[in-house]
Amino acid sequence: MNILNFFRLLNTIYSDREPDIAFIQRLGLLAVKIGQVYALRPDFLGEERCRALARLYSHTDSLPPEDAVKLIESYAGxxxxxxxxxxxxxxxxxxxxxxxxxxxxxxxxQVVVKLVKKDYVAGFKRDVRSVRRLFQFAIFFYPKLRGVANPVSLLHEIEKMTLSELDLRNETAGWKELRNIGEANRARFDLSHLRFRKVHEELSSENILVSEYADGPTLDELLSKGQLTYDSLLELFHIHGFFMFAIGTFHGDIHPGNIVLKDGNFYFLDTGYIGRVSERMRKNLFYFFEALSTYDYPQSAQCLNAMAERQIGDAKFTDFEKKFVALYADFKEKTVSQVSLTKKMMQTIRLGVISGMHFDEGMFDIIKSLMYLDGMVIRANPDAVLLKDMRRFIQEFKDLIK
Ligand SMILES: Nc1ncnc2c1ncn2[C@@H]1O[C@H](COP(=O)(O)OP(=O)(O)O)[C@@H](O)[C@H]1O
Ligand SMILES: [Mg+2]
Known part of the structure; x- marks a missing residue:
């Protein structure tokens, strides 16, 4: 990435205009990843811009295909x-x-063979090196960047996460981890609608992943045709909720294109990134939603603070609580299309951060999950009052968590 494009990238992320998603995609993988990370940071970009940037999670244009036979021969002979x-x-x-x-x-x-494109890793690493230098330089001239904790360490996080996704052995490891959790907990929790397609480890490696063909449409395909029922979505929340609240280890990229639904069973694909939250965070996240589902805002405010790694006390908390209650004044009985849950969550976290709370990285895995789930409900059943409908799961989770 050259200096001109780098500044254009920062400009489209930070300017008051709508971010230019197509431009970011044209800049390549690193730019897309930078945009995706910023999409999770409503605490300094504001939620409108984050929502726009979040399109980078689903609109990744595929590059022109490369010669598959040549790719395979170069990777595996x-x-x-x-x-x-x-x-x-x-x-x-x-x-x-x-x-x-x-x-x-x-x-x-019947199987599916996923191949990493040639030179993707080298090109990505090269871009990281030049962007790191540019960031160091940009902090000097672009004062707004100082509000961002530290772009150089942010870049380091992006590098770590992307290199992990680019190594398909991590997808195999993630698949195994989730599958083992599922198997170990079948007696504790009804996971009968969760399936894992087989991964052929003996044929898979860093650049090639061979897995059993999950013969069914993805949730994205079903949503596009208006064929995903709200009840099956609630079942997905039930499953994902178990991993998130009861275990704290979950599919970190629960995008509708990463889940196949066949005969009422969900298949988790694309497990290259596993979300992780601490015990403190997963429990209080659950209690936060429990309080929210009964519209107990002072209690929700307490739980949010309890999720934070650095919490706030006394006068600061009283002030925060007042603003929190005001933020939720329009929330009761509203449908997902009237009040977006993602938007509320982003505003909530932003309020917490501005009030002095500090959340660890796991928070961004949570926001990402909620963003996807809420986005699916808006497409499947815009008139749903989601939090009210989640009440049916509360007692079950409560018994598991305590
Ligand atoms: N085992 C599989 N069975 C059926 N479809 C699959 C399988 N693996 C991948 N796909 C299809 O390929 C798409 C891209 O694969 P995915 O693993 O999600 O790659 P990426 O990391 O690029 O998102 C999925 O959205 C899905 O439609
Ligand atoms: Mg995918």
Whole structure:
């Protein structure tokens, strides 16, 4: 990324105009990742701009496909293709870091082969190096940047997370971790509608992931056709809620394109990033929603403070609580399209941060999850009063958590 584009990127993220999503995408993977991280920071960008930037999570234009056979040969050698009785060289779905192909193993099993694009890692690393220098330089000239904790360490986080996603062994590890949690807890919690497609570890590596074909539409496809029922979405919340509230380890990218629904069963795909929250955070997050679902705002305010790594006391808290109650004045009985839950959450966290609370990184994994879930409800059932409908799960979670 050159200096001109770098400043254009900062400008489109920070300026008062709507961020130019297509431009950010044209700048490549690093720019998209920077935009995605900023989308989770309503505490310094404001929630309107965050909502606009959040489109970067779903609108990743796929690059023109590369020659799959050449890619495979360079990663795994020519013999690798002998494992398949057929291999469709035209990608069937777009992937943000690579491309996805249908194939059939010699055993007859239908599989999906995900390939990381060539030189993606090297190009990304090169961009990180130049952007790091530019950030150091920009802090000097772009005073607004000083409000951001520290862009150089932010960049370090992005580098860590993206390199982790670009190494498909992490997707296998994430798949295994979630699957093991699911298996270990089947007696404790009804996870009968959660399935994990098989990953062929013996054929998978850093750049290639071979997994059983989950033969069903993604939630994104169902939502686009108006075919995802609200009841199945509530079941997904029930499952994801278990991982988030009861365990604190969850699918960190619960995007509607990353979940397949078949015969009422959910398949989690794309497990390259696992969300993690501390015990303090997961429990108080649950109590926060419990209080919110009964419109007990002073109690919700207490729980938010209890989630924070650095909490506020006495006079500061009294002031915060007053503002919190005012923020939720229009909340009761409102449908998801009348009052957006994501927007409220972002305003809530922003209020907490401005009032002096400090949350650890796990908070951003939570915001991301809520953003996706709330976005799905708006598409599936805009007239839902989501928090009220979640009351049915509260007692069950409460018994698990204590
Ligand atoms: N095992 C699978 N079965 C069915 N579809 C899959 C499978 N793996 C990937 N896909 C399809 O490919 C798309 C991209 O794959 P994904 O793993 O989400 O890659 P990315 O990391 O680029 O988002 C998914 O949205 C889904 O439509
Ligand atoms: Mg995906």
């Amino acid at each position: 020519a013999d690798f293709l002998k494992n398949f009785s057929s291999f469709d060289t035209t990608p069937f779905a777009s992937a943000s870091i690579g491309q996805v192909h249908r194939a059939v193993l010699n055993s007859g099993e």
